Amino acid sequence: MATTTKQKVGWGSANVLVVLVAVIPILWIVSLSFKDPASVNDGSFWPTKWTWDNYSGIFDTSEFTRALINSIGIAVISTFIAVVFASMAAYAIARLDFPGKNVLIGMALLIAMFPAISLVTPLFNIERNLGLFDTWAGLIIPYITFGLPLAIYTLSAFFREIPWELEKAAKMDGATPFQAFTKVIAPLAAPGMFTTAILVFILCWNDFLYAISLTSTTRARTVPAAIGFFSGSSQFTAPTGSIAAASVIITIPIIVFVLLFQRRIVAGLTSGAVKG
Amino acid sequence: MTVTTAPDIDLRDGTAPTPARPKAKLSEGARAERRLGWLLCAPAVVIMVAVAAYPIIYSVWLSLQRYDLRFPDQAKFIGLENYGAVLSSPYWWAALRNTVIITIISVVIELVLGMGLAIVMHRTLFTRGLVRTSVLLPYGIVTVVAAFSWQYAWTPKVGYLSGLTGDSAPLVNHAQAMAVIILAEVWKTTPFMALLLMAGLALVPEDLQKAAKVDGASAWQRFTHVTLPLMKPAILVALLFRTLDAFRIFDNIFILTAGGHDTGSVSILGYDNLFTALNLGVGSAISVLIFICVAVIGFLFIKGFGTSAPGSEMRR
Numbered sequence: 091m092a093t094t095t096k097q098k099v100g101w102g103s104a105n106v107l108v109v110l111v112a113v114i115p116i117l118w119i120v121s122l123s124f125k126d127p128a129s130v131n132d133g134s135f136w137p138t139k140w141t142w143d144n145y146s147g148i149f150d151t152s153e154f155t156r157a158l159i160n161s162i163g164i165a166v167i168s169t170f171i172a173v174v175f176a177s178m179a180a181y182a183i184a185r186l187d188f189p190g191k192n193v194l195i196g197m198a199l200l201i202a203m204f205p206a207i208s209l210v211t212p213l214f215n216i217e218r219n220l221g222l223f224d225t226w227a228g229l230i231i232p233y234i235t236f237g238l239p240l241a242i243y244t245l246s247a248f249f250r251e252i253p254w255e256l257e258k259a260a261k262m263d264g265a266t267p268f269q270a271f272t273k274v275i276a277p278l279a280a281p282g283m284f285t286t287a288i289l290v291f292i293l294c295w296n297d298f299l300y301a302i303s304l305t306s307t308t309r310a311r312t313v314p315a316a317i318g319f320f321s322g323s324s325q326f327t328a329p330t331g332s333i334a335a336a337s338v339i340i341t342i343p344i345i346v347f348v349l350l351f352q353r354r355i356v357a358g359l360t361s362g363a364v365k366g
Numbered sequence: 367m368t369v370t371t372a373p374d375i376d377l378r379d380g381t382a383p384t385p386a387r388p389k390a391k392l393s394e395g396a397r398a399e400r401r402l403g404w405l406l407c408a409p410a411v412v413i414m415v416a417v418a419a420y421p422i423i424y425s426v427w428l429s430l431q432r433y434d435l436r437f438p439d440q441a442k443f444i445g446l447e448n449y450g451a452v453l454s455s456p457y458w459w460a461a462l463r464n465t466v467i468i469t470i471i472s473v474v475i476e477l478v479l480g481m482g483l484a485i486v487m488h489r490t491l492f493t494r495g496l497v498r499t500s501v502l503l504p505y506g507i508v509t510v511v512a513a514f515s516w517q518y519a520w521t522p523k524v525g526y527l528s529g530l531t532g533d534s535a536p537l538v539n540h541a542q543a544m545a546v547i548i549l550a551e552v553w554k555t556t557p558f559m560a561l562l563l564m565a566g567l568a569l570v571p572e573d574l575q576k577a578a579k580v581d582g583a584s585a586w587q588r589f590t591h592v593t594l595p596l597m598k599p600a601i602l603v604a605l606l607f608r609t610l611d612a613f614r615i616f617d618n619i620f621i622l623t624a625g626g627h628d629t630g631s632v633s634i635l636g637y638d639n640l641f642t643a644l645n646l647g648v649g650s651a652i653s654v655l656i657f658i659c660v661a662v663i664g665f666l667f668i669k670g671f672g673t674s675a676p677g678s679e680m681r682r
Contacts, residue, residue: 104486112500119515135526178406188403205614207633208653212421235417298617314510337511344506352499360565
């Protein structure tokens with residue numbers, strides 16, 4: 091591609107602008123987390139005096155450590171179950187002919203667009219009656235439900251690109267359809283499943299509305315909910331440093347995923363929706 | 367044909383006629399495929415029905431009750447009274463107005479910025495990885511974290527942006543608070559819009575661009591006459607996804623203003639009715655009304671889409 095110097099400079103500065111806008115708000119919360127409590131109100135972008143106190147502070151409280159364990163446990167379990175169930179459904183959608191397929195696709199699409207608040211009120215009452223309120227299961231169940239449509243869409247897009255002749259070959263060698271699925275196709279599908287798992291994990295990790303509505307104690311409260319209520323206590327003694335430190339901790343997994351799997355995440359997000 | 371085959375089935379039940387045999391065998395294979403299909407979909411369907419379809423029906427039932435959590439014994443059927451209470455309340459209309467304003471403004475800004483970003487990501491060759499990685503950060507970051515970052519950025523004396531508004535704190539003034547909420551929303555979700563648009567951009571054949579260039583079309587003409595028409599399906603899908611997503615805005619508002627200074631969305635109103643007013647009946651009526659709004663938006667979009675609705679390719 092023949093590009094002039096002028097064009098190069100143009101695209102280059104556009105790139106720099108994009109990177110800056112994306113990164114500055116994140117650097118800001120990182121900077122806040124290293125600010126000494128006395129200098130939080132100095133208004134400078136970078137800390138004048140760096141300190142680890144905010145981090146040691148939050149790890150001293152069970153309120154944060156417990157929330158972190160809840161966040162990790164709930165997101166990992168929800169992701170695992172959603173991806174397993176979605177793989178089965180996506181395989182059926184991509185490969186098999188059966189009545190009701192369109193109903194399933196329509197239902198998944200509908201749930202993906204569902205306003206979460208519409209489910210919070212009934213789920214709150216149902217979970218209280220079933221004893222699921224303020225438990226891990228009480229959050230895992232709605233997370234699976236909202237992870238499933240995303241996972242089914244992304245996975246069926248991936249599954250349609252798998253060389254299915256291999257499945258036929260396996261069946262000719264005497265494998266049942268189920269064996270063909272678990273022995274031949276599942277390993278080929280693993281990269282797509284991994285990408286889907288990242289997307290579903292981000293979805294669960296991100297949730298705030300269910301996390302504050304379906305929990306009431308530290309038993310199942312996740313980090314976003316915990317820091318959401320950190321601030322609620324009083325506007326004037328807002329524990330800025332602690333919130334910033336907790337925020338940075340829960341942003342680390344996201345940054346790691348994005349740095350390591352940028353290509354996969356982009357492929358996953360774009361394949362499901364547009365390529366169809 | 368029908369006259370001859372119909373008695374065939376009745377008469378020779380045990381000794382099936384030869385032409386029917388391959389058909390029966392085929393349908394057996396199809397039946398097995400059907401069974402496997404249903405079996406594989408069953409867990410996903412059961413969960414989605416139990417946790418999404420059933421609660422929404424239950425929510426409709428709850429919305430027809432007088433049901434205050436402080437007085438659960440006094441629950442009773444009152445018909446559409448809760449809907450009357452919601453629809454005649456200025457709070458509902460204020461929340462709906464805020465939601466519509468936030469949705470329209472942020473989606474329009476996102477479409478423009480997202481298109482620019484998509485072109486930058488599509489065109490950039492040598493720093494592509496860096497740009498895409500940075501763009502994924504806002505998408506992936508927890509909304510609550512991003513909202514706190516924006517809140518502190520605008521807090522007087524604390525934030526790096528607070529100087530821009532002079533001495534006034536933007537989060538205590540309706541118009542400015544709305545602007546900050548929209549800014550936070552746009553920052554967080556433009557990357558998603560841009561990625562969807564970029565996928566559409568990748569489907570525009572390079573040859574067409576070159577041909578238009580040879581014919582003397584300017585860059586802008588090429589964009590409006592070649593690129594945009596071909597991207598229409600991708601644009602509509604991105605708009606639908608983002609509109610419905612923006613309509614349920616909750617996290618950003620909860621952290622930035624908690625709905626104060628008349629900045630609450632319908633989701634904030636629903637939450638407050640449930641957890642502050644503890645009114646399950648009215649809260650459910652709000653939930654159902656939000657659901658109806660979303661269904662109407664979705665319906666209008668899909669009507670506008672025609673065949674390019676998401677998932678239509680899957681149906682084939």
